[in-house]
Amino acid sequence: AQKITQTQPGMFVQEKEAVTLDCTYDTSDQSYGLFWYKQPSSGEMIFLIYQGSYDEQNATEGRYSLNFQKARKSANLVISASQLGDSAMYFCAMREGNLGNTPLVFGKGTRLSVIA
Amino acid sequence: ETGVTQTPRHLVMGMTNKKSLKCEQHLGHNAMYWYKQSAKKPLELMFVYNFKEQTENNSVPSRFSPECPNSSHLFLHLHTLQPEDSALYLCASSGYAGLGDTDTQYFGPGTRLTVL
Numbered sequence: 001a002q003k004i005t006q007t008q009p010g011m012f013v014q015e016k017e018a019v020t021l022d023c024t025y026d027t028s029d030q031s032y033g034l035f036w037y038k039q040p041s042s043g044e045m046i047f048l049i050y051q052g053s054y055d056e057q058n059a060t061e062g063r064y065s066l067n068f069q070k071a072r073k074s075a076n077l078v079i080s081a082s083q084l085g086d087s088a089m090y091f092c093a094m095r096e097g098n099l100g101n102t103p104l105v106f107g108k109g110t111r112l113s114v115i116a
Numbered sequence: 117e118t119g120v121t122q123t124p125r126h127l128v129m130g131m132t133n134k135k136s137l138k139c140e141q142h143l144g145h146n147a148m149y150w151y152k153q154s155a156k157k158p159l160e161l162m163f164v165y166n167f168k169e170q171t172e173n174n175s176v177p178s179r180f181s182p183e184c185p186n187s188s189h190l191f192l193h194l195h196t197l198q199p200e201d202s203a204l205y206l207c208a209s210s211g212y213a214g215l216g217d218t219d220t221q222y223f224g225p226g227t228r229l230t231v232l
Contacts, residue, residue, distance in 0.1 A: 004158075033218060043204050045223035052218065091159070100212025100219055101147035101166050106159040 003027065004092050004107035011112050013082045020067070021077040021110045023092030029053075031098040034075040036066065039089040039109070048090075051075055079112075087114045119143040122207050122224035129197065130232050137192040137227045139207030146211050148190040149221065150182060153204040165190060197231045204228050 005024045013019035025034065036048045051059045051066045059066040067076040079086055089111050093104040119142045129135050141148060150162040164172035165184040179201075181193040190207055208221040 035220065037223075043206075043226040043228065045206060045208075045226075047220055047222060050218045050220055093159075095219060098215060100214075100217070101164070101171075101210055102219065103149060103161045103164055103172060104159075104221055108156075108158050 002107075003096075003105045004094055006092055006107035006110050008110045009108075011110055013079075013112065013114055015084060015114055015116050016081055018078060018080045019082055019112065021079070021090050021092075021112065023075045023077065023107060025073050025075060025092070025094050027073075027094065027096050029096045033095040034066070034068070035093040035095070035104065036064070036075075036077045037091045037093060038086075039091060041088070045091070049077070082114045084114050084116060087112060120207060120209055120222055120224035122205075122227050124227060125225060126228050126230075128230045128232065129194070131197060131199070133197075134193070134195040136194065137205055137207075137229075139190040139192075139224055141188055141190075141207075141209035141222075141224075143209055143222060144211060145209040145222075146187050147209060148184060148187070149208040149210075150190065150192055151206040151208065153206060153226075155203075159206065162192075194229075197229075199231050202229055202231045 032053045034051045038046045049061045049064045051068045063080045065078045089109045091109045092107045095102050123138045147166045151159045161174045162176045163182045183191040204226045206226045207224040210221045212219045
């Protein structure tokens, strides 16, 4: 079974509007971390936001927020006020357990295109 | 600003060549990772090094040989590769500081490898 599922291969959003990118995860661990990364066409994976399994508040970083619904095992990324530079691949990833330096498991990604 | 650098950024090699990919992190981290990103596939973990010791080898063929001389440098030695090894190779580092730390991985820009 897939650990991270991103059901939207591609998304379009109008500039200045908000967009939600879906991510569901599967783990039996109580302690885990969820990450979102952005990958422009240049290839670099850019860290955006983190949510810990014990965090009660949804994480926010500037225009990025994470809609964390633990019971549903979902960790959707919300980008507000989309900009043309937001066009990229977006990956959801999970670290299981609370040991350090644990590899991440990635989803297949969602390609976001922002339209002027 | 990226604290993880990778060279070369692009590499074209024949199946009989031997080449090496280099990764360097300037973040004071103690773990380094190699990931492979093929077209239309999720990122795949290849190797993990913690404090210079290899702690994970994700069933990678022996034509890929990692080397970690210190916590700041990571190499991937390539020999007798196949065309299906063409991919983006991403290096990452993290520095787990103890319970509660996010253990975020920071990625380099990647090396785009083409095997002819």
